[in-house]
Amino acid sequence: MKNRLKVLRAERDWTQADLAEAVDVSRQTINAIEKDKFDPSLPLAFKFARLFELPIEAIFFVDEAN
């Protein structure tokens, strides 16, 4: 699964640590999600959606190429 977390975070000028604190996970977890190495759970995806005020599918999407 791909995501736009890095772009959304950069638009707000937030660090990974800021985002991690906002959704109550570790900075390593944010880094792994941004690098597509780890897919978040549905509750965590909802937290991102609420934080960025976007629908989940605007943040996370399936990589059609794979």
Add this chain to the structure above:
Amino acid sequence: MSRKQELKKLTTQLAIWTALWIISTAVATFGSLLVWPEHYAVKVALLLINITVGAVMINVNRRYVLALDELQQKVFLQAMGITLGVAVIGGITYSLADITDVISGDAEISVLIMVLGITYLISMFVGMRSYR
């Protein structure tokens, strides 16, 4: 309380209870062998203290794992899976090596515990690195 604060508190608690368990294990072992070898009631009491402290340590560890975030829990689960596998397979092989006299001395539980500790640490390290 945020997860970070909760983890910090639980890490401290875990360190304290682990230290207490190690001390109670040492007292139960060496005290019973060297200081009060004839006092059956004292030896039983120390074993009961040891297992009680151990039970608290296990519960604090359980709470610590529950306080981890989902990626940390995944890495922890993988490390525990590998450690459990090593405990069963390695332990039985080690025991067989003793029974069949492949090794000269007796199989010692302390050797197995050391191997498990090292396996767990390496598994956690490799797991965390793989998600960097």
